[in-house]
Amino acid sequence: MTAAKLRADAAPAPAPTSVSWTEARRRAYEAGTAAPLPITEVALAAADGLTLARPLTPLTDLPAFPTSSVDGFAVRGPGPWRVVGRVLAGGTPPALVEDGTAVEIATGAMLPDGAGAVLRVEESGRTADGRISGRLRDTPEWRSAGEEARAGEELLPAGSPVDPALIGLAASCGYDRLPVRRAPRAGLLVFGDELLTAGPPGAGRVRDALGPAVPAWLRRYGCDIGPADVIGPVADTLPAHVEALRSALADADLVCTTGGTMHGPVDHLHPALRELGAEYVVNTVAVRPGFPMLVARVTGRDGRDRFVAGLPGNPQSAIIALVTLVAPLLAGLQGRALPALPAVTLAGPVPGRGDQTHLALARVDPRDNTAHPVRHVGSAMLRGLALADGFALIAPHTQGVAGASVPLVPLPSRQGTLR
Known part of the structure; x- marks a missing residue:
């Protein structure tokens, strides 16, 4: 790739049109379902956290005899x-x-x-x-024989998350191995020369909070990602971005990036995606915080689609991009249903954001299912996130009124459920 070509590719692109939060989530999920991960068989002991690839049916009646x-x-x-x-x-x-x-x-x-x-x-x-x-x-x-189930009866559908209860049921049905979708392989590229990877921030440089945090979130969504899969900070040049993306996509089903999703002088993600022949699934979302987020599809030489998820550089915005785009994309790749959003009751008022969806950090009181807005919720802040269970969703052109029922976009726990 010549320097002249890189300069041409780096020319600013027209500002994209934002899609609604609901439409962005739907597009990401459908992109994942169109590129399902391969099916493999694993021993029962290795199946926890994976996704059932075929319906679970008993090999005999349950019980097999009275x-x-x-x-x-x-x-x-x-x-x-x-x-x-x-x-x-x-x-x-x-x-x-x-x-x-x-x-x-x-x-x-x-x-x-x-x-x-x-x-x-x-x-x-x-x-x-x-x-x-x-x-x-x-x-x-x-x-009686067959009291619980008959041989061949569907007990759980394909797409069911494998957990200890499913593993025990499969064992009682006579299985030694289960057909599952393999875990998504993920990578993370951290963009930004201003970032420190150790020690306290200072002298114009800030500590990278997303490099350590995003892999942990991805693992909670079922991804296989280790320390060697996190690269950065990547130099703020277009050739470095192109090479880092090309290298990461060689091994990963999903590559997340942090920062560079706008069109500033050192935002090279969009021209790098053009160089790789990527196709946008979503390019900016009408949501606050977090609107400059994206998912793009890159078709490999083997004909299989890989994905790049561009997360904003501000930490809270990046997590909003994860719950908005990455979570539904991964559900689709794994053959799971798009998770339904639970309803919560607002304990206090939450402002709307005009024609944008507002995702407001909230802590849920399990005693009465009330969502309490938390403090310290700026795009660059993580203090509020550390106290929250998810984001209360305030629809465009509305306000969150105390006592109103609204959807909650949950954060995954260590077990993959609400904290």
Whole structure:
């Protein structure tokens, strides 16, 4: 690439037209669903946090055979009953072929053929000749084969997040491995010569807060990203930006960048994307804070799409870009549903932002589901973010009134749910 060509590519582009917050979220999600990650099979122990790629169906009926739900005696016919055997969980009982006979049975053990009822041990007695007696309950004391599910029945759809409960269910269904979408591979490029990567800020330079924080957020959204995948600060030149993006996209499904999303003299992201032949999915969003954000699609030589998410340099704006564009994009890539936004009740007034969506940091009181606006919420501030559970969404041309119900755009917790 020649210097003349780089200067031409760096020429200012016309200001893009902002799309609404709702439309931006939809576009990002649809871009992800159009480029789903490959399906792989992993052992159950390695599946936590991934996404089910095919519906979960039992390999047998659940239970596969009738099992006693209590300790006691499986009996045939009217009592008293002569005990002819014993069965524990994991064993195969002898059949009951005569009325008046019983098999001692443990909880979870297989019910013998011919049994018509189970007598609880604590409700049994002995006759003088050693037979078992007692009054049977009207309700069955066993689980019937297929009571929980039938073989082949869909228990959970493809796109379900794999968690410990799903893993346990899959094991009970007979699975050793699960078909899942592999984790998205992510990278981060930090732009800005003014940034320090260690020590306190000073002398005109500020500490990079996004380089350490963004990978942690991405991991909470299911991404695979390690220390070697974070590069920067990248030099404030167009060749350096192009090379850094090209190198990161070689290994990643998603590359996030911080800063450079405007069209200033050292904002090289847009011309670098043009050099790479990128196609914008979203280019600026009508939201405050955070409007100069973007997602672009880059098609690799292998024909597979990769994505670049341009996050603003101001820290809170960058996190708003994450919840607005990156979270739905990753949901689509993983084959998950676009997450529904829970409703909260505003505990106090929140100003609107005219024709822009306002995402206002809020702390949610779980006792009454009220959202309390927090302080220190400037675009460059992180103090308020550290206290918040998410962003109260104030729609364009509206004001947030105390007592009103509004959507909450949540921040992910360590477990991937609301904090």
